[in-house]
């Protein structure tokens with residue numbers, strides 16, 4: 855990926871303003887500029903990598919530590935108990951900013967917040983075992 859700072863690195867560095875919510879050694883959180891609902895927040899690692907599979911274990915652990923705390927604070931501040939976590943990787947998966955980020959999106963009612971399409975299929979039992987082993991062996 856490019857070594858050029860992403861828009862999110864510029865936000866971390868204070869070069870682009872934001873409504874900051876949280877910062878620690880490895881992570882940063884702020885309000886999304888085009889929210890799907892009130893309280894729509896982005897949590898990002900300071901480590902600049904494009905997709906989650908590239909993230910270091912240390913940065914991932916730091917994200918994992920703060921994400922539930924951030925969710926609790928958003929629920930408390932908005933009074934909205936339901937929410938979605940969205941994490942897009944790659945253009946086809948609707949990623950616009952190539953810097954790992956987690957959306958926390960409150961869901962106050964059926965019309966507001968994240969709309970989820972879920973065109974599910976049926977697991978192919980003939981190939982599932984091989985697929986599971988193939989994924990497992992890559993860990």
Ligand code: 5GP
Pocket residue numbers: 861870872873884885886887888889896941942948949950951952
């Ligand atoms: P993606 O589609 O990549 O998962 O989502 C990127 C998100 O970043 C979008 O929801 C967009 O509104 C948000 N975003 C992009 N640029 C800025 C910015 O400069 N400031 C803030 N606060 N959010 C941004």
